[in-house]
Amino acid sequence: MLEDDEAMEIALAEAALAEEHGDVPVGAVVVRGGVVVARRHNERERRADPTAHAEVLALRDAAAGSGGWRLDGCTVYSTLEPCPMCAGALLAARVDRVVFAAADPKAGACGSLYNLLADPRLNHEPDILAGVLAERAAGLLEAFFATRRTSR
Amino acid sequence: MLEDDEAMEIALAEAALAEEHGDVPVGAVVVRGGVVVARRHNERERRADPTAHAEVLALRDAAAGSGGWRLDGCTVYSTLEPCPMCAGALLAARVDRVVFAAADPKAGACGSLYNLLADPRLNHEPDILAGVLAERAAGLLEAFFATRRTSR
Numbered sequence: 001m002l003e004d005d006e007a008m009e010i011a012l013a014e015a016a017l018a019e020e021h022g023d024v025p026v027g028a029v030v031v032r033g034g035v036v037v038a039r040r041h042n043e044r045e046r047r048a049d050p051t052a053h054a055e056v057l058a059l060r061d062a063a064a065g066s067g068g069w070r071l072d073g074c075t076v077y078s079t080l081e082p083c084p085m086c087a088g089a090l091l092a093a094r095v096d097r098v099v100f101a102a103a104d105p106k107a108g109a110c111g112s113l114y115n116l117l118a119d120p121r122l123n124h125e126p127d128i129l130a131g132v133l134a135e136r137a138a139g140l141l142e143a144f145f146a147t148r149r150t151s152r
Numbered sequence: 153m154l155e156d157d158e159a160m161e162i163a164l165a166e167a168a169l170a171e172e173h174g175d176v177p178v179g180a181v182v183v184r185g186g187v188v189v190a191r192r193h194n195e196r197e198r199r200a201d202p203t204a205h206a207e208v209l210a211l212r213d214a215a216a217g218s219g220g221w222r223l224d225g226c227t228v229y230s231t232l233e234p235c236p237m238c239a240g241a242l243l244a245a246r247v248d249r250v251v252f253a254a255a256d257p258k259a260g261a262c263g264s265l266y267n268l269l270a271d272p273r274l275n276h277e278p279d280i281l282a283g284v285l286a287e288r289a290a291g292l293l294e295a296f297f298a299t300r301r302t303s304r
Contacts, residue, residue, distance in 0.1 A: 049212055050221040050245035056203055069202040084268050085244050088237025088261070093202035106275070109240070113273055114266070116236050121265055123258070 001034040004077070004099055008133045011077045011101070014041040014054065015140055021046040025140045028054035029077040030062040030095075037074070038062040054078060055086035059093045071095050079137035081108035081130070087116040090126060097127040101137035153186040156229070156251055160285045163229045163253070166193040166206065167292055173198040177292045180206035181229040182214040182247075189226070190214040206230060207238035211245045223247050231289035233260035233282070239268040242278060249279040253289030 007029050014027025018041040030038040038061035043052040055078050063069050075097040076090060082100065087109035090098055098117060100110060109116045110128055117126050159181050166179025170193040182190040190213035195204040207230050215221050227249040228242060234252065239261035242250055250269060252262060261268045262280055269278050 044221050048219055048221050049215050050223065051203070051208055051212055051241050052221075053244070060201055060203055063201050067200055069196050069200050069204075071202065083240055083244070084261070084274070085237055085240025088235055088240050089203050092205070092235070092237050106273075109236070113271070119265070121258075122236070 002031055002036070004129065004132050007031050007036070007075070007077045008079070008099065008101055008137075010036060010039055011054075011079045012133060012136055012140065014039050015079045015137065016041075018042045018054075019144055025144050026054045026078065026080045028058040028079070030058050030071070030074050031077065032062070032066070032071075032074045037065050051085065053083065053086050055082055056089050059089055059095075063093065069093065075099060077132075079133075080104050080141070081110050081112055083107045084109040084114065084116065087114070091116065091122055091124045094124050095126050097129070099129045099132055101132055101134045102141065103130065103134070154183055154188070156281065156284050159183050159188070159227070159229045160231070160251065160253055160289075162188060162191055163206075163231045164285060164288055164292065166191050167231045167289065170194045170206075171292075171296055177296050178206045178230065178232045180210040180231070182210050182223070182226050183229065184214070184218070184223075184226045189217050203237065205235065205238050207234055208241050211241055211247075215245065221245065227251060229284075231285075232256050232293070233262050233264055235259045236261040236266065236268065239266070243268065243274055243276045246276050247278050249281070251281045251284055253284055253286045254293065255282060255286070 011027040015025040040057035081104040163179040167177040192209035233256040
């Protein structure tokens, strides 16, 4: 079985790839039955697609690979606390569990500004684990934004 | 210029198309400069994609057509109040204005359960207009679910 920190390492490696095309370094991994079934990174700039966050892309890949939109049995790992769109996508996909690294005080919807994953009025409540390898994920983001500020 | 009810008529026509492949009838239209730049319907079942709600698909088409993820200047029409994922996508795309028909008391994130479009902590606050052709949109949904209950 893949441990949480091992899966998050893969998500961090994905996040680093986003920088190669000028995207904010966020990565996401979907695991089902102990196996990685999708791994993606943020491609908003690369694809000029406002919905191309790492989590959305990974969920779409996982669903395409399984042949169904319902991703029960899956755990999704993200290097950053999911935003409202991504938290909503995790609910829409009915994932069992969400693990994230760094909190996002500006847009986080899994505990920071909202907790969409723990609302009994909505139709699904996945388990949540926050803070796995958080410092490394936050470090990637800080380094990315520091470079951009310097180069402008 | 396209009036709000004219644009919503197009969204309703899209919604009806979803039923042909067993998807919940919701349609969405993106208008920029008085011109329809995207029109889609819910394709969750057809594509086996948990993120294939009408609004997400329409935003992706509109961005692809414009060459950039930032959809300022756009109004998005949806026949159903956007869910958390779709409301988050509307924020992520920085649309100017959101018009919807029927409210969604079970999952609506634009006034019913949440109002993600009117939160000064998030980075964008589009204008909202609710209730345009609401009865027709709700009627489509009711007829769809009534048929499914009968046939099971």
